[in-house]
Amino acid sequence: MSLSNNSGNELANDPLNSKEAVKPQIEPIRLPTVEEIRGQDIWNNCAVRSVASGVMGGGLGFFMGLFLGSLDRPLMQEEMTGKQEFIYQAKQMGKRSWSSAKTFAVMGLIFSAVECVVEKARAKHDTTNTVVAGCATGGSMSAKGGPRAACAGCAGFAAFSVVIEKFLDRHD
Template sequence: MPTIEEMRAQEVWNNCAVKSVASGVMGGGLGLMMGLFLGALDNPITNDTMTGRQQFVFTAKQMGSRSWSSCKTFAVMGLVFSAAECIIEKARAKHDTTNTAFAGCVTGGSMSARGGPKAACIGCAGFATFSVLIEKFFDRHTSSSPEHREREI
């Protein structure tokens, strides 16, 4: 039997706004780390007249701007996807792959909407497909766990 604190914590976590903000923060953290990593791998074109210190500062600035850009992108992506999936799940009163596909479509379409309707449609289809594939990949691994098999029985 869960305690009162556990039930309250579950109640808070079931709130779409809380889920979305948490996903946005985690997505931003992931984007920041990826930006730092990929920024470090970039081979910037530096001027031959730059000193070692100037090259270091130049590279650090590039890494910082790339990390911040990735941070913002992943934060928005996580927030939009999580909010869309949560709202769709509550409206349909079901947890299935359809929710993931629609949330992926909303996310991909909104992230690429600046490119016009064609880009939004392609973004919708691409992100929905990617989301469903990831859902199926993780579902396959959880379905073989003993806990999942017990729930099915």
């Protein structure tokens, strides 16, 4: 049952269905400006990239510390007044946020610096750089616990880095 009385001539005359469909125009290649090239050169500097990662890691750690510090409850909560509990919570949030900010800043700085240096030394952008950077970061962050802790930190952070790398699918 057809809703149209036309015999299909409209489809033949339709420009989208014809063989003479409009072809997309080819756009010219746009070369980067001098400012864009300078920006890329600055960002490709390992020191700049490492400091930026450290600052971003510190910011993330600060906010995580605020959140986790707000979850801390005093043991003597029933005996505290509202003002005492508020002061306790504020102190806990401050301590946690500062501690987490330092940890995440150092972690971001080390990881980014090692990954950048290894990438430039190998002249490749692949998962091996991530494994080496993860191992160096995990090992250095847990080195105070002794050689066994450093090895476990190296293996654990390298594995975590590879999982995150595969999840984000940055490399081929």
